[in-house]
Amino acid sequence: MQGVSSFRTTLSRTALGALAGLVAAFTALSVAELAAGLVRPAAGPVTVVGGAVIDRTPAAVKDFAIRTFGENDKVVLQLGILAVLAVIAIALGALAPRHRSAAAAGILLFGIVGAAAALSRPDATGIADALPSMAGGAAGALTLYFLASKAAPSSAPSSADDLSRRGFLVAAGTTAVVAGSVGGLGRFLSGRQGQGAVASRDGLVLPKPASPARAVAPGVQLKVPGISPFTTPNRDFYRVDTALNVPRVDAATWRLRIGGKGVTRPRTYTLDELLARPLIERDITLTCVSNEVGGPYVGTARWLGVPLADLLQEAGVRPPSQGGTADQLVARSVDGMTLGSPVEDVMDGRDAMLAVGMNGEPLPFDHGFPVRMVVPGLYGYVSACKWITDIELTTFDAYDPYWVKRKWARRAPIKTQARIDTPKPFAGPAAGTVLVAGVAWAQHRGITRVEVRIDDGPWRDADLAPQATADTWRQWSYPWRATTGGHTITVRATDGTGQTQTEQRTPTIPDGASGRHSVFVTVP
Numbered sequence: 001m002q003g004v005s006s007f008r009t010t011l012s013r014t015a016l017g018a019l020a021g022l023v024a025a026f027t028a029l030s031v032a033e034l035a036a037g038l039v040r041p042a043a044g045p046v047t048v049v050g051g052a053v054i055d056r057t058p059a060a061v062k063d064f065a066i067r068t069f070g071e072n073d074k075v076v077l078q079l080g081i082l083a084v085l086a087v088i089a090i091a092l093g094a095l096a097p098r099h100r101s102a103a104a105a106g107i108l109l110f111g112i113v114g115a116a117a118a119l120s121r122p123d124a125t126g127i128a129d130a131l132p133s134m135a136g137g138a139a140g141a142l143t144l145y146f147l148a149s150k151a152a153p154s155s156a157p158s159s160a161d162d163l164s165r166r167g168f169l170v171a172a173g174t175t176a177v178v179a180g181s182v183g184g185l186g187r188f189l190s191g192r193q194g195q196g197a198v199a200s201r202d203g204l205v206l207p208k209p210a211s212p213a214r215a216v217a218p219g220v221q222l223k224v225p226g227i228s229p230f231t232t233p234n235r236d237f238y239r240v241d242t243a244l245n246v247p248r249v250d251a252a253t254w255r256l257r258i259g260g261k262g263v264t265r266p267r268t269y270t271l272d273e274l275l276a277r278p279l280i281e282r283d284i285t286l287t288c289v290s291n292e293v294g295g296p297y298v299g300t301a302r303w304l305g306v307p308l309a310d311l312l313q314e315a316g317v318r319p320p321s322q323g324g325t326a327d328q329l330v331a332r333s334v335d336g337m338t339l340g341s342p343v344e345d346v347m348d349g350r351d352a353m354l355a356v357g358m359n360g361e362p363l364p365f366d367h368g369f370p371v372r373m374v375v376p377g378l379y380g381y382v383s384a385c386k387w388i389t390d391i392e393l394t395t396f397d398a399y400d401p402y403w404v405k406r407k408w409a410r411r412a413p414i415k416t417q418a419r420i421d422t423p424k425p426f427a428g429p430a431a432g433t434v435l436v437a438g439v440a441w442a443q444h445r446g447i448t449r450v451e452v453r454i455d456d457g458p459w460r461d462a463d464l465a466p467q468a469t470a471d472t473w474r475q476w477s478y479p480w481r482a483t484t485g486g487h488t489i490t491v492r493a494t495d496g497t498g499q500t501q502t503e504q505r506t507p508t509i510p511d512g513a514s515g516r517h518s519v520f521v522t523v524p
């Protein structure tokens with residue numbers, strides 16, 4: 001009898017300990033949240049640990065995450081971190097009634113891990129970044145030590161046990177409530193810091209372009225149900241970046257610095273100074289190197305911005321073909337991301353720009369407010385720096401930017417691709433004429449031909465919509481006389497240089513996927 005009851009007591013103490021662990025972890029995160037709200041929202045422990053995980057994720061795993069979770073990859077990562085934290089907290093908590101100091105030290109250790117992660121981030125600004133995790137770890141350790149003392153074995157008779165259990169639950173509940181308000185206050189403070197940025201965006205009136213985009217000609221947008229719109233609305237535009245917290249930059253305090261190799265006149269610009277310059281407006285299709293054949297990470301917007309080549313010329317920069325010493329332009333964002341573009345490309349006359357507007361409004365925060373780079377013809381990771389704050393002229397030999405350090409190619413012009421938007425894979429269109437349609441892109445070279453093949457039949461020319469510009473995607477359609485049965489529809493495009501896209505399948509790593517898109521449908 002004695003043995004069974006003491007076993008039960010141990011069991012319930014372990015459960016109480018586990019609960020204490022969870023409350024301690026919650027307290028740690030809440031206190032960290034408050035500290036981050038006071039010091040730096042981007043230094044919150046889940047954000048920095050998540051960021052550090054992203055920094056260390058092998059290219060293949062990152063690609064898998066984007067493929068599997070799409071734009072929810074960051075939510076999945078953060079939930080994963082919280083789940084791991086909860087499991088560890090429960091384990092340490094279960095240990096706590098018997099090994100109080102060791103368990104508390106364990107929680108403290110997690111604060112140290114968080115602090116190390118914070119300091120390892122490319123945007124770490126100093127020791128203050130470590131503060132939220134350290135404060136959280138300390139608060140969590142104290143909480144566990146205190147609560148464990150309430151759940152610790154006592155020599156008192158078992159009637160007193162119920163009393164002490166009640167005492168524990170009251171203490172744990174009170175702690176959780178206090179922690180909740182502390183965390184809420186932290187959230188509130190973090191949110192307030194972004195309000196200046198929101199107000200600066202709301203108050204921004206975009207100037208009229210000195211060089212407006214051509215009106216989108218009639219016919220550029222085919223009237224085929226299921227085809228992508230020629231202009232991608234901002235809310236539907238794909239988003240790919242490493243930012244767990246989207247930077248909210250206040251336009252009033254934002255600066256852009258241009259300096260480095262071959263820059264004879266280094267300069268810092270305010271947003272107003274950029275907006276006072278003659279602006280260009282262009283339709284340009286952006287593509288991510290992580291886009292699979294047939295994938296969704298491509299979109300077209302009407303960008304408004306400052307021609308980048310003008311700014312570089314004023315700074316004294318010459319392209320390598322004119323004797324310039326720098327062949328790589330490294331753009332750096334406020335969150336420490338770096339992207340490197342060939343100087344030759346951004347100065348060869350194409351519409352490389354520092355964009356301030358996207359489809360008629362200031363850049364959305366997700367897409368780089370207040371200023372981002374856009375370079376027609378180059379994948380996003382080697383050109384499209386969002387939240388840009390620094391441009392450094394250097395060489396490809398001297399410096400590898402973020403993704404190049406992680407095995408992606410130094411140079412990455414966009415590969416010619418065609419995508420079938422309709423019918424969808426495994427659709428069951430009725431026999432008769434089925435309109436097969438989609439988009440094809442080869443930015444800065446243009447699309448001159450799209451062909452469709454049914455099963456192993458001959459390649460047939462698709463009907464091309466007029467080309468808006470060589471920097472945009474081009475729509476195509478093909479009236480297919482569908483017969484009963486299963487069919488594979490395949491598409492291929494030819495670019496403005498006469499090159500037809502290769503049939504050779506390559507993965508997205510290191511410089512973009514190649515191969516043809518095909519969909520299988522069953523005609524009933």
Ligand SMILES: Nc1nc2c(c(=O)[nH]1)N[C@H]1C(S)=C(S)[C@@H](COP(=O)(O)O)O[C@H]1N2
Nearest residue numbers: 238239240241242288333337380381384386
């Ligand atoms: N600061 C910053 N800029 C960035 C990135 C990033 O992670 N951080 N990702 C790049 C990548 S990989 C792509 S494809 C484009 C995507 O731009 P979008 O999110 O506006 O579509 O932004 C580029 N610019």
Ligand SMILES: [Mo]
Nearest residue numbers: 288289380381
């Ligand atoms: Mo990308």
